[in-house]
Amino acid sequence: MNNHPLLTTQISELKLHSRGKVRDIYEINDYLLIVTTDRISAFDVVLSDGIPFKGKVLTGLSEFWFNYTSDCIENHLITTQIEKMGSNIIAQHKNILQGRSMLVKKVKVFPVECIIRGYLAGSGWKEYQSTQSICGIKLPPGLKESDKLPEPIFTPSSKATTGHDENIPFSRVVDLIGKKQAEELKDKSMEVYLKANRYATGRGIIICDTKFEWGITQNNRTILIDEVLTPDSSRFWPLEGYKPGKPQPSYDKQFIRDYLENLQWNKKPPAPTLPPDIIQKTSEKYLSAYKALTGKVLT
Known part of the structure; x- marks a missing residue:
């Protein structure tokens, strides 16, 4: 298996x-x-170093989750198999595209990141510490970092063209896309998260939080798009050893963020290069998430 990263x-x-x-x-x-x-x-x-297998893990996991949730939620995936894409041009580039490509429906994308949080971490934990709420949703007092929330919450954000997305209240989503569609995105996002987290917990992984994107087809059907429930769009924690009151080990790129935080870097381009051991350990985290969730070894 070629493990040279494709940049x-x-x-x-x-x-x-x-x-x-x-x-x-x-x-x-x-x-x-x-x-x-x-x-x-x-x-x-964007770092100058790539992470071997990362693209194939993200594609493989997205395909897995699109299939797993397709009985209740329609999505944009047509196929990941090069030979079924019906294009000679794609077939000519099979050696590059195999395992990391999705042919999908083209839709109008909703201008909202649909975030579901089941646990208190990241920016949500920071906001809770100062306001005891997230995106205007009041939470009980006395919660600790990494605590499971009484119930999952919908905490949308705006889609920034540059810089960071910003958390927004649900009322802002209503302003952007209308009440009916705002409620639909909230309900559908919650449905996917609950179904996925039940499955993942049974495989030894907690889905702390995740981000969904949605689009609308030409005949006005709302469908799940982009990537779904990957280590890039979600915070995955190992169930074994889970203990609130502190940050949890994760399967995502938090490992790289932690490394970079310890350097004298102003978080502006160009980014520092990564040592080989950091690249390898990050690759292993992505691969282990794929294996734990799908039961398969990436080939």
Whole structure:
């Protein structure tokens, strides 16, 4: 298995739709080809080093969760199999695209990040410490870091074109997309989280929080899009050893953030290069999350 990280793609025969921090997205008629590279970002800066297998883990986990939740929630995935994409151009680039590509429906994207929090961590923990609430949702006093919340909460954020997304109250979501669709996104996001967290807990992983994105089709159906329930869009904790009152070990890139926090870096480009052992350990975290959740070894 080739473990040399893929940092970028150049498929000149296809129109480039966008190039994000991690994904290169191309247009194919009425569809999009999402290619997940091995790029990794921290503090909104893309690092010069890639993480081996990362793109394949994100693609494989997204495919797993799209399939797992498809009985209750429609999504944008058509196929991850190169031979089923019906394009000679894609087939010609199979050696690059295999295992890290999704052919998906093209939809109008809602301008909201739909975040579900089941536990108190990250920016939610910081906000709770100062206001005893998150996104205007009042929480009980006396909660500790990493505590399980009485029930999961919907804490949306705006989609920033540059810089950080900002937490917004539910009323702002209503202003942006209307009450009916705001309620729909909240309900659907909660449904996916609850179903996924029940499954993940049975596999030894707590889904602390996660981010969903939604789009609307031409015939006005709301569907789940982007990536879903990956270590990049979620905070995964091992169930074994879980103990509130402190930060938890995780399967995501928090490992890299912690390393960078200990350096004299102003969190602006260019980012420091990563030592080989940090790259390897991060890769192992992504791979272990994939194996724990799918029961498969990535090939």
